Amino acid sequence: MNHTRSNTPGSTRRFTRAGLASALAVSAALTAAAAAPAAAGGPTAYSAAVPRFLAPGDLPAASTPWTADPVRKGLPADESFCTAGTTPATGTRYRDFRTELDTTARQTTTVAATPAKAAQLADRLRLAVETCLDRMKAGYPGLEGEAFHHGPVDVEEGANVYSIDTHDPEVGSTDIALWSVGRDGRTVTVVQWGQLGELDGAPLAAFQRTTATAVARLH
Structure with missing residues (x-):
């Protein structure tokens, strides 16, 4: 992954929250869930065989309480720049979370046909997150x-945690996004978290615990 700062544009806000309106304007952007509920897919009922999702109380503590949308089928209309085009709509569900002070999160879960296909999807998603900042910089000098x-996080077939810290000198905004990709058998889950600020103010340890909970709870 890229570990250096470089001179490159684009509004940071566009890159760090999946779901901000500007994300769609730049083919969707970096991380976390929308500040407004996504329109794609409606609430639905699930059987016990369907993977379970995080609850608001499972997310890192914030200054205002977390609220959650229903679990929705398919991909969100405001799919994140980092993973856009990587996750299939078939077998996928997602849930958006938000607080009153601009902290957002999203969990996306995909059930693949076989464990081998799920492992391949997890590899592709990890690569997409690892290369995301470089792709953003290439598009926005x-x-x-x-x-x-x-x-890594030691849970089921494993999970990995990443951070992407962006600053737009033009706008003067700084955003931090936390990502994780994990797998349990045929099921892959991605958790995104984002807010204004920098990595040293992000709840990294709490997010790692959230990741472990997300993967362990799937089945």
Whole structure:
């Protein structure tokens, strides 16, 4: 992953929350869930065989309470720049979370046909996150940022945690996004979290615990 700052543009806000309106204007952007509920897919009822999702209380503590949308089928209309085109709509569900102070999150879960196909999907998603900052910089000269792999989380078939810290000198905004990709058998889950600020103010340890909960709870 990229660990250095570079001179490259684009509004940081566009890159760090899946779901901001500007994300669609740039073919969707970096991380976390929308500040407004996504329109794609409606609430639905699920059987016990369907993977379970995080609850608001499972997310890192914030200054205002988390609220959650219903679990929705398919891909969100405001799919994140980092993983756009990687996750199939078939077998996929997602849930958006938000607080009153611009902290957002999203969990996306895909059930593949076989464990081998799920492992391949997890590999593709990890690569998409690892290369995301470089792709953003290539498309928006002037954007500055750092990206880090924070190591594995020992749960089921494993999970990995990443951060992407971006700064737009033109706008003067700084955003931090946390990502994780994990797998349990045929099921792959991605958790995104984002807010204004930098990595040193992000709840990294709590997000790692959220990741472990997300993967362990799937089945």
